[in-house]
Amino acid sequence: xxxxxxxxxxxxxxxxxxxxxxxxxxxxxxxxxxxxxxxxxxxxxxxxxxxxxxxxxxxxxxxxxxxxxxxxxxxxxxxxxxxxxxxxxxxxxxxxxxxxxxxxxxxxxxxxxxxxxxxxxxxxxxxxxxxxxxxxxxxxxxxxxxxxxxxxxxxxxxxxxxxxxxxxxxxxxxxxxxxxxxxxxxxxxxxxxxxxxxxxxxxxxxxxxxxxxxxxxxxxxxxxxxxxxxxxxxxxxxxxxxxxxxxxxxxxxxxxxxxxxxxxxxxxxxxxxxxxxxxxxxxxxxxxxxxx
Numbered sequence: 001x002x003x004x005x006x007x008x009x010x011x012x013x014x015x016x017x018x019x020x021x022x023x024x025x026x027x028x029x030x031x032x033x034x035x036x037x038x039x040x041x042x043x044x045x046x047x048x049x050x051x052x053x054x055x056x057x058x059x060x061x062x063x064x065x066x067x068x069x070x071x072x073x074x075x076x077x078x079x080x081x082x083x084x085x086x087x088x089x090x091x092x093x094x095x096x097x098x099x100x101x102x103x104x105x106x107x108x109x110x111x112x113x114x115x116x117x118x119x120x121x122x123x124x125x126x127x128x129x130x131x132x133x134x135x136x137x138x139x140x141x142x143x144x145x146x147x148x149x150x151x152x153x154x155x156x157x158x159x160x161x162x163x164x165x166x167x168x169x170x171x172x173x174x175x176x177x178x179x180x181x182x183x184x185x186x187x188x189x190x191x192x193x194x195x196x197x198x199x200x201x202x203x204x205x206x207x208x209x210x211x212x213x214x215x216x217x218x219x220x221x222x223x224x225x226x227x228x229x230x231x232x233x234x235x236x237x238x239x240x241x242x243x244x245x246x247x248x249x250x251x252x253x254x255x256x257x258x259x260x261x262x263x264x265x266x267x268x269x270x271x272x273x274x275x276x277x278x279x280x281x282x283x284x285x286x287x288x289x290x291x292x
Contacts, residue, residue, distance in 0.1 A: 001157070003036035003199040003229065007192070008062075008069060011043045012054035015252040016061045019203070022236040022270060024067055027201040029287050030157070030231060036199050040072030041191055045085045045181050055079055061253045065263060066283075071195070091190050092182035095220060096142070099175060100135065104219050107133035107140040108172075123168045141183070142176035144216060152214045157199070157231035158292075166215060170208035175216070185212050189225050197228065204232045236273055 008024050010016060031038050042058060044050050056076050062069070073079035085092075099105050108128040115124050126147065133140055149171075151163040174183040188209070192200065202210065210230050217225040256266055264281040271280025274289050 001034055001229070003031075003034045005039055005071075005195065005197050006031050006034075006036045006199040006201060007039040007041045007195070007197050008067075008072075009041045009043055009188070009191075010058050011046060012051060012058065013046055013049035014054060015057050015254045017251040017253065018266075018270065018273070019236045019251070021061065021065060021253060021266070023201065023203055023233065024062070024065075025270075025283065025286060026231075026233045026290060026292075028067055028283070029290055029292060030199065030201055033292060034199065037070040038068070039195055039197065040069045041195065041197075042073070042079060042083065043085060043184065043187065043191075045184070045187055047179070047181065052076055052080075057254055064253070064257060065266070085187060085191070088187075088190065088194065089182075091194060092187055095186055095190055096176055096182060098220055099142075099144070099216075102219065105135075105142045105144055105175060106131075107135045107137060108143050108174075109133060109137070109140045121168070124172050125168070126172045129172065139178055141174050141178045143172045143174055144212075144219075146171050146173070146212075146215060149215055152211045153226075154210060154214060155227070155229045157229050164207070164211050166211050167208045170212040173212045173216075185209060185216060189213050189217050189220075189222060192228070193222055193225055199229050199231070201231045201233065203235050205235055207232050236270070 006027055008027055010020060028038065030036070040062070042055060044055070059075065073083040106129050110124065110127055116122050118127060119125055124143070128143070129145060129147065135142065146166055149166045152166060153161055153163055156162050173185050175186045177183050200210070210232070214226055217223070253266070256269070267280050267282055267286055270286060271278070271289070274280075276289055278285070280286050280289065
């Protein structure tokens with residue numbers, strides 16, 4: 001299969017770790033195999049956690065690991081002046097207005113603590129759906145009404161078209177946060193359409209996000225997004241088989257570099273985490289362990 005554009009889409013909410021790097025390398029491998037160009041798209045609307053040093057870390061990591069890309073910002077200054085999501089607020093607001101006009105959402109004032117108290121799993125199950133909270137009330141987010149959601153069809157890279165059910169953790173997802181900024185599920189769709197992305201590579205943990213975005217794209221009539229192809233790769237696990245996170249500083253590329261690790265050393269660590277009995281020292285030997 002041939003594609004036009006895929007993307008690296010990190011969030012500057014912490015220093016990049018080995019799991020982020022693994023996803024970048026899978027994306028790079030798929031881009032090479034399919035002839036797709038690569039876009040660097042940095043998702044920076046989580047303004048509470050945004051830090052310029054995290055953006056710089058993205059450039060530093062890509063440069064250190066020799067991961068090139070064809071489109072996107074080349075520096076922190078270039079990003080903030082030309083590529084930040086803050087420059088696309090108008091596009092996001094237009095989509096929010098469309099959802100609002102179609103009466104597809106409801107306001108919610110639940111805190112994370114309250115959601116946890118109502119459901120130990122931490123999943124939001126639609127508590128405010130029938131409370132009729134005014135949409136313009138302060139300290140409320142906007143959520144999609146997914147109650148009537150049926151099977152969602154997704155074009156997958158390895159298995160063709162597959163039908164899924166929206167999981168509990170993705171039901172009634174946010175489209176606008178309490179700070180009145182658009183939420184990830186909406187901005188990700190708008191950005192992928194804006195740039196013309198037709199191959200989206202994500203970790204298996206983000207399958208629920210893909211399904212939420214397909215539901216939202218359908219409600220917005222954005223069928224070009226649904227026409228894209230999606231690949232959800234297995235997650236790279238750390239100690240005790242736990243998912244890697246940005247809060248674990250020891251797995252950050254920055255930490256490993258400060259320890260004196262070279263590119264070959266980091267590929268070697270990835271190889272061991274993938275269970276390889278062979279020596280993994282560069283991108284070519286890394287690709288042999290990918291089932292693509």
